[in-house]
Amino acid sequence: NQRLQWQQFVQGITAKNLKEKITQFWQSYYQSQNQIRRIATIYAITVLILWLAGIVLYRLYYPHITLQEAFYATAVLLLGGYGDLFGGVEFSSSQVEPSDHIPWWLRLFSLGLTLTGQAFVGVLYALLTDALVTSRFQFFNSRPPIPQRNHVVIIGLNRLGQRVATLLQELNQPLVGIHTTTLDQNTLPDMPLIVSNATEALTKVNLSRAKSIVLVGDDNMENLEIGLMAHAMNPATSLIIRSQDRHFSDNIAPLFPYAQVLCGAALSAEVFACAAFGENVLSLFHLSEQIVMVTEYKIEDGDTLNGLLLSEIAYGYSVVPILYQKYSRDNYSLMPWYDVKLYAGDRLIVLATSSSLQRIEWGEMLPRLWQVQIEKALTTNAIMYGAQEIVLITGCSSTTARQWMNNLPGVLPIPLYKHQAQRLVRELTKIQVLANVIFIGQGSSSS
Structure with missing residues (x-):
């Protein structure tokens, strides 16, 4: 080259x-x-x-x-x-x-x-x-060759840059690092490395076919200058620029819509604030101008999540459960079914915003504005199977569900969230039970 x-x-x-x-x-x-x-x-x-x-x-x-x-x-x-x-x-x-x-x-x-x-x-x-x-x-101390295409270019291998490189390697992403000095032999030995200043190194990393460029240096202006140079060489590549000043990132981000300007101090502040709630924030990322945190909960007696279905947690607190592990068991479930009920000792990992974590801390669930009206069961077996579906989706006792199914038509007295009620109607329809959703809030109704 x-x-x-x-x-x-x-x-x-x-x-x-x-x-x-x-x-x-x-x-x-x-x-x-x-x-x-x-x-x-x-x-x-x-x-x-x-x-x-x-x-x-x-x-x-x-x-x-x-x-x-x-x-x-x-x-x-x-x-x-x-x-x-x-x-x-x-x-x-x-x-x-x-x-x-x-x-x-x-x-x-x-x-x-x-x-x-x-x-x-x-x-x-x-x-x-x-x-x-x-x-x-x-x-x-030979290192692997520089990738030819669809790779990530990391400029600045300080402690943060090395951590980013380690995470990308764990995700099996091809990458190449640029640093002004030679790294220790045991530091990222499987990563291609160019020891030079960024101006010269950009011509050696196959930038025209790179997937993204990550600038994590300690100098805000230097990161911005190198980012502009890289964008001029390849406007199609994604550009991620680290900033250490919140005002700097707020002022620069609108001027360069093609780049993501991330302020490490602001991200750290969110993590510390969430950690103050007493929860374990494992990681975080940006989505639609919001910070989404990967948060772990270990359910204890008296917790606001204890005794709730995953569906109630998801819809009531606006979170996404991604991992569930039952108490004293080694195996766990990724993207678990929403019919699972939590008990003390269980482990749960969710995707949540700071406002969602705050609602969980205070136990402030969103209102349940929907109910299910059951007209009739077309077969005898439909009554039995219908009671089972009601127990799974609403969390009520089996005795109560059978009483409701034996006194049709009727409206289930348990208020539900919209998606929860719609799912119950779909499941009842599959087993030949006629039902529809009704809105109990103000202003309208739906079926």
Whole structure:
């Protein structure tokens, strides 16, 4: 990929944009995190200029020597050969005067050539040593290759970024991380990693085919700047930007509707507030501009959830039960049936907003505004099966349900939630019991 980028860069150079291309190259190279390479580049340019200047000066002062002799004489000086040329030996036995006749300024310039050349050789050795050590380190600590498509790009692998990466790996999501420094060998060893600044790294992570970009750095403005750059390179990818300032995120979010600007402080405040209710908030996420929390309940005597059906909890408190585990049992049910009744010792995990958790804490259920009217049972067995369905869906006793079914037609005296009543009517219809839903609130009725 890097070789292809170089070819495209060189092929795009024309006489009109030569200056612009040179400036662009130097700016991108100057932003590199490798200080030795920048110094080596500067030294290489300086040595080349001094080499050309030495050739010109020796040709002017010694017009009888050839261009080739001037070229090699300057090269010898740059390689540390000042003593060879100015140690009392003639510069060229046949055509040049002895070295004692060389003016002081040319001797000083020649000494400068030697010193500059020696410094450049030292930098070159440092560059080769750095490349060798880096290659050996990468060999012994090799990471997986960068994904080609449908992957997540995480920029900034601080503690939060590492946690996000760990969660994505647990969900089997392909991802690649970008960080300014090398991570510890034992930190996310199975994650592809690019050690560079974000500006350079964005060209190496197959951004055009990435699924989303997550910026979790500690600098708000840097996150925003990198996010805008990434969006310009791939407008179709999802963009998630971390903010540490609530006012910053509130002001920035309307300006960039294509990005999700999440304030960690605000999210943490919601979690702490919910934890103050005494419940265990396992996780949280945004949905339709609301924070939805994954909350765990362990039912105890006297709890507002004790003795309720899951349907009553779901409709009465506006939550979604996603896991139920009966007391003293190891197995659990995901997305459990709403006919389950909770007892002390049971475990329940729900999706809920902060207002729903507050209603659960205070025991303030939404009003039940619906009832079921039963006309008749078409068969004898329908009476028995109808009583069973009433017990399951309403939670009343079996004796009470049989009494209602033996005295038809009639209206069940238990008020229900709308979806609860509609479900009971559907189940009764399946077993040949004619029933309909009636609205007992103000203003209207439904059947």
